Amino acid sequence: MSASAEPYLVIDNVLKRFGSGPEATVAVDHMSFDVKPGEFVSVIGPSGCGKSTLFNIIGGLLGDYEGEVRVGAERISGPHPSIGMVFQEESTFPWRSVIDNVAFPLELRGVPKAERHDRAHHFIDMVGLSGFAKHYPSQLSGGMKQRVSIARTLVSEPQILLMDEPFAALDEQTRLLLGDKILQIQQQLNQTTLLITHNLTEAVQLSDRIVVMTYRPGRLKRIVNIDLPRPRTSEVVGSDAFGHYVAEIWSDLREEASSGMMDAETTAARRNRPRG
C-alpha cells in the first residue's frame, strides 16, 4: 500500500430502499459527502434516520444499494480491507482473552503468534488497557470492552475507521472520557475516521465536520464545520464555542428528532392495543 494511494472515502448519491414495489421504504435518500485523509467526520441524526443503514453500506455489509461508496477508485459492494468497523453492540468474543480478541484479525491473516501478540499489545496499550491482556471480556466493564473492540479494529491498521455509536451503551461520563481516548488515538495515528452517532456532545467534541441527517427518509440536511482547536480534550465542552456549535446543530436536529418521536408514538399506539 503506497503512500500515494491516499485514502479518500466518497459517499456519492447513495440511495437504499428496503422492500420493493409500493411497500418499499427509502432508508437513505441520495446522500453525498466525503471524508478526507486524516479527517474526523461524524454523521448525526435522530434514531431511525437510516444512520445504521449507511454504516452497513459503507462497511460493505449491505451490498445492494444505488449510487456509489468509493474508497480510492473502488466502489464498495462488500467489506473492504481498508475500512475497519466498530459496532454499536458489544462485540468482543467472550471466549477469547483481551489479547486474543485484539490479535484476531492478524490471526486470520496467518501472522505468527509472537508477532501478532506484539502488535496487539501495542494497541492494547494505546486504548489504555495495559495490564488487562490476559483478562476475559466478562471481567471487564462496558467501556473497557468497547475499547477492546476498538483496539481489535485498529490492529489491522485500517485506512478508514468506521464506528457506529460505539459508546451508545455507556454512561455520559465514561463517554466523555472515552472521547478523550479517541481524540488522543486519532492524533497519534492521524486516523481518518467516520463516526455515526446520535449524541450531539460526542459529535462536536470529536469531529472536524458533522453531517446532519434528516429523519425518514435519511437525507443530507447540512454539513457543519467544527473549528475548535486541536489537540482537544473533553474540557472543550465547557467552552463558549462548543456551546454555540451544540445549539446550532440542535436547532437543525430538533425538528427531525421530534418528528421521529411522534412517529414512534404513533407506531406504539397502533401496536399496543389494550389487552383483554
Place this chain on the structure above:
Amino acid sequence: MAATGTVTARKAAWLDLDAVAAPSRAAVAGVRVAVACGIIGIWEALSASGLFFGDVVPSLAKIIPAMLGLLGQDVFWTNLQATAWETVAALAIGAVAGVACGITLGANEFLRKAYEPFLYYFSPTPRIILFPIMIMWFGIGIESKIALGALASFFPIALSTAAGMRGIERVLIRVGRSFRASGWQMATKIYLPAMRVPVLTGVRLGFGGGLITVLLAETKLSNKGLGYLVMQYYQRFDMATLYGLLIILFVLAGVSNALIGRWERAGR
C-alpha cells in the same frame, strides 16, 4: 492493493440469517412427509427383509390394526384408567408438597443454601431404584406407584417454584410495598401472579417425570396399568400390539405435555 475494480463480499449467504427467507410452509410440509415416508419405507423394508427373527419388526399392516383393536378393548381402557389415576394422584401430592417446599426455600436464603443443593442434585438421579423401598413401605398395590410418582414430580416442582420465587423482579415487590399492600395482598396480587409461569413449568416437568416413573414401576411389579400391559404383550411376544400400545403411550404423553405447555404459555 488494486486501485480499481469492485470488492465483493464472500459468498456466505447461509450465515446471513436475515437474508435467507424463511422456508415456506409447503416446503416444510414436504420435508416432513418425505421424512415420514422414508422412515416408514425403511421400516417396511426391514420388516419384509426377514433380517430380524420372527415378528420382531412387524409391518405397519399388522401394527395399525393391532393398535386400533387395542383401542376397542376394555383391557386398554381399564389399565389406562389405573395409570391415569396413579399419575394424577402422584402429581397432586408432588405438586402440593413441591410448591410448599419451593416457597419455603425461595423465601429463606439460609434454608435454600442448606437444602437446595440436595434437591438439585438428587432430582435427576434414577428414582426407579427407590421402588423396592416404596414397595416395603406401601405394598405392591397402586400406593407404591403413587408414592414413587409423587417423589419424581416433587423435585422439579420444588426447584422450579424456589427459582421462580427468587426470580421475581425486586422492583415489583417494592412497588407492592410502596402501595402498602398487606401480606395477603402481596401474596395474591404480586407473588402468585409473578410465579405462575415457573410453577407451571415445574408442574409440566413433574408430570413428565411422574408419568414415566409410574409406568416403569408398573412394568416392574404390578397387576394393572399400561406399564403392566406393556409387559403382558412383551411376555406373550405379541409384538404388533406392543408397538401399537407404545405408539399410543407416546402420543398420550406428548399430548398431555403439550396441553400443560399451552396452559403455561397462556400465563405469560
Place this chain on the structure above:
Amino acid sequence: MAERTRLRDLAPITVGIASLAAIAVVAELLLLAGVLNRYILPLPSDVLVALVRLVREEDILSRMGLTAFEVLTSGFLVILAGVPLGVLLYRFRLMRAALEDWLGALAAAPIVLAFPLFLVLFGRGPKTIIIISFVYGLAPVVLKTQEGLTATRRVHVNVGRSLNMTPAQMFWKILFPSALPTIFTGIRLSWTFCLVTVVAVEFLVNLGGLGHLINELAERYDMPGAYAAITFVILLSMGFFIVLERIQSWLQPER
C-alpha cells in the same frame, strides 16, 4: 474478609449435612425403641455395615465399572453423533423448520418404556442398554447444538463479515466457539439422561451393573444391603452430576 464469607457459605451446607445425619440418628433411636418397624426401615448403622459388605462380597466396584462403561460408551456415542447432527440441522434451515419440533417431542417421549422392544431387537446384554441409553440421550445434544449455533450474536457474525472471513473460518472461529457453552449444556443433559437410563434399565431387566444389584438384594429381602446399595447409587449419581458441572465450568473459565 474472605475467611468470613467462606464461613458464611459453609454454615448452611453444614446445617444441611448435619440435618441428614440427625434424621439418621433419630431413625436409629426410634427403631431401637421399637417405635418404627425394622422390617420396613433397617437400622442406619446396619446400612453402613452393609456398605462394607457390598464392597467385599457383592463386587459392587466391578458392577460400578460395568455401569460406568455403559454410561460412558453411550455418552461418547451421543456426542459423536449428536453434535454433527445439530450442525446439519443448523446448516439446513428447511430441515430445522421441519424436524425441530419432532426432535423436541422425541426428547420428551418416554422412550425408556420401550425397553422390552430393545430387548427383543438386540438381545439381553450391555449392548442393548447402551443402545437404549444412546437413543434416549441423543436429542438434547442435537437440539442444544443447533440452538447454540442459531443464538450466535449477529454482531459477532458481522465482525466476521467485516473481516472478510471464509465460511470455514466463520464456522470454526465464530459460530462454533460461540455455541460451545450451549453444546456443553446439551452434553451435560444427555449424560444425565444416559446415567439414569442405564441404571433404570439394569434395575428393570436384571442385567449387569448397579441397577441389577439393587434388584437382587431387594429380592433376597436383604434390607440393609438394598438400602446401602440404593444410597450408594444415589450418592454416586449426585457425584457424577457435580463432576459434570465442574468439568463444564472448568472448560470455560472465562464466562
